Amino acid sequence: MHEYIQKPVTINGIKIINRTMVPAMVTRLSGEDGYVNQDVIDRYLGYARGNVGLIIVEAMAIHQSKSGPLLRLSDDKFIQGHKKLTKAIHDCSDSKVFPQLIHFLKVARSGWRQTIDMLSDDDIKNIIRDFGDAAARAREAGYDGIELHSAHAYTLSSFLSRLNRRRDRYDGRSLEGRLRMFGDVMAEVRSKVGDDFPVGVRFLADEMIKDGYTIVDSRLIALRMAQLGVDYISLSVGGKFEDAIIKEGLPPYPYTGYSGERCMPGASFPKLPHVHYAASIKKMINDKGYDIPVISAGKINNPDDAEQLLRDGRADMIGMARQLLVDPNWPKKVALGREHDIVRCVYCNVCKQLDEKFKKVTCFLWPKDYIQAPDYDPEATLPVWENENPLEAEYLDGAVRLKWQRASGDVSGYDLYRAEDGGKAIVIEAKKGGKFNDKSVLGGLKYSYYIRAYSKSGQASAPSNIVDMDLPIEKFTPQ
Ligand SMILES: Cc1cc2nc3c(=O)[nH]c(=O)nc-3n(C[C@H](O)[C@H](O)[C@H](O)COP(=O)(O)O)c2cc1C
Numbered sequence: 001m002h003e004y005i006q007k008p009v010t011i012n013g014i015k016i017i018n019r020t021m022v023p024a025m026v027t028r029l030s031g032e033d034g035y036v037n038q039d040v041i042d043r044y045l046g047y048a049r050g051n052v053g054l055i056i057v058e059a060m061a062i063h064q065s066k067s068g069p070l071l072r073l074s075d076d077k078f079i080q081g082h083k084k085l086t087k088a089i090h091d092c093s094d095s096k097v098f099p100q101l102i103h104f105l106k107v108a109r110s111g112w113r114q115t116i117d118m119l120s121d122d123d124i125k126n127i128i129r130d131f132g133d134a135a136a137r138a139r140e141a142g143y144d145g146i147e148l149h150s151a152h153a154y155t156l157s158s159f160l161s162r163l164n165r166r167r168d169r170y171d172g173r174s175l176e177g178r179l180r181m182f183g184d185v186m187a188e189v190r191s192k193v194g195d196d197f198p199v200g201v202r203f204l205a206d207e208m209i210k211d212g213y214t215i216v217d218s219r220l221i222a223l224r225m226a227q228l229g230v231d232y233i234s235l236s237v238g239g240k241f242e243d244a245i246i247k248e249g250l251p252p253y254p255y256t257g258y259s260g261e262r263c264m265p266g267a268s269f270p271k272l273p274h275v276h277y278a279a280s281i282k283k284m285i286n287d288k289g290y291d292i293p294v295i296s297a298g299k300i301n302n303p304d305d306a307e308q309l310l311r312d313g314r315a316d317m318i319g320m321a322r323q324l325l326v327d328p329n330w331p332k333k334v335a336l337g338r339e340h341d342i343v344r345c346v347y348c349n350v351c352k353q354l355d356e357k358f359k360k361v362t363c364f365l366w367p368k369d370y371i372q373a374p375d376y377d378p379e380a381t382l383p384v385w386e387n388e389n390p391l392e393a394e395y396l397d398g399a400v401r402l403k404w405q406r407a408s409g410d411v412s413g414y415d416l417y418r419a420e421d422g423g424k425a426i427v428i429e430a431k432k433g434g435k436f437n438d439k440s441v442l443g444g445l446k447y448s449y450y451i452r453a454y455s456k457s458g459q460a461s462a463p464s465n466i467v468d469m470d471l472p473i474e475k476f477t478p479q
Pocket of ligand 1: 023024025026027058059100149151202236263264265297298299300319320321322323351352355361
């Protein structure tokens with residue numbers, strides 16, 4: 001049924017078995033030493049076992065600069081660990097795996113941060129060289145390709161930015177000037193890995209900051225990337241330092257301000273808030289004769305939505321970060337027609353908060369103390385309702401208060417489904433306990449609720465009883 005999701009796609013001669021990609025997501029599972037360890041391998045093996053077509057391994061540093069726990073590819077001594085990771089993935093799956101290569105500038109607890117206009121000509125030469133060297137190491141380590149991180153708050157993205165204050169060859173006042181650093185890096189990387197090695201890029205479709213660039217520029221940036229020979233374009237938005245909220249004693253974190261919220265849109269955002277960027281950029285480059293895959297990410301988790309956007313040609317692949325974190329078996333479950341077994345991300349952003357605090361990135365919906373997603377056991381028995389009508393609701397103080405009796409069996413949590421005014425029921429929240437206050441209702445509308453209990457690996461019980469609520473409009477009287 002989801003035939004577009006299952007269609008293979010080729011990236012510079014490499015076959016990707018389906019249209020799913022896990023975009024880079026920092027795990028904080030490595031130590032500050034930057035080596036690959038078993039926890040890191042297990043995290044990525046989870047995606048491979050789940051049939052994710054293209055696995056992008058979290059941003060890894062190409063240079064020596066100090067930071068918290070972060071993978072590195074800044075020296076030959078790191079190659080061995082990455083070899084273990086790529087071998088483990090290739091041995092157990094047909095997934096392809098690329099590392100995301102990142103260069104970042106210095107930030108201090110005082111709030112000070114280095115900006116690209118402070119870089120000398122030699123600094124720039126070193127950055128270009130470091131990208132090339134890291135790309136060569138990636139190839140040696142058995143990766144199937146690489147991704148250049150030119151998004152968010154980091155060095156390459158800052159050159160592309162409209163806020164680039166350089167006044168030299170990389171002059172921020174012209175689009176061509178802003179694009180030159182990426183061109184230099186791309187040329188160096190190609191000279192190190194050759195033309196037959198996939199080199200993708202991640203960059204911003206919109207900086208989401210005041211005076212930053214928007215789709216007007218990103219369509220042209222995409223075209224230049226294609227002209228420069230990138231093999232795919234993966235889009236993100238926001239995640240900038242310029243609007244980061246400065247917290248006393250902590251280095252600035254580029255996902256705290258509005259642009260950060262847009263980068264990892266939380267529960268209050270509509271689904272698929274960024275797909276229109278991919279559609280516009282894809283049209284632009286296709287019209288100019290380039291057919292490299294364009295990848296969209298951002299609150300995509302419903303298989304039908306994913307299928308539709310691929311069918312419509314709004315993107316060539318779907319990137320799912322937080323959804324594949326909670327349930328790396330999404331592609332396998334969709335292929336088996338077991339969509340109900342998917343553990344749905346509710347975009348609570350606990351993972352983002354853990355990343356910010358340099359803590360191991362895990363998911364709130366996993367069983368307590370797990371540091372990896374549970375394995376998928378298609379044969380596991382479904383949770384069952386003990387009571388015929390476990391769900392009850394009442395309307396009080398502008399909120400629908402739901403409570404339910406627990407299901408029995410292997411129960412990991414409960415998905416709450418809600419239909420608004422006769423529409424389609426969608427998951428609005430996932431809970432571990434037996435109650436939830438729905439504060440996002442509006443008087444005058446009708447709501448129907450039901451819940452499903454799900455097991456560790458996502459098997460859902462039958463729906464509970466449906467509770468219909470016809471909410472009165474509040475009466476206002478002059479005070
Ligand atoms: C914990 C966490 C770490 C992330 N780390 C990276 C990263 O290393 N590189 C990157 O390009 N994006 C990173 N992102 C952004 C995601 O790749 C993705 O673009 C974003 O979460 C929106 O997609 P989603 O709605 O499918 O989660 C990270 C996101 C999260 C939640």
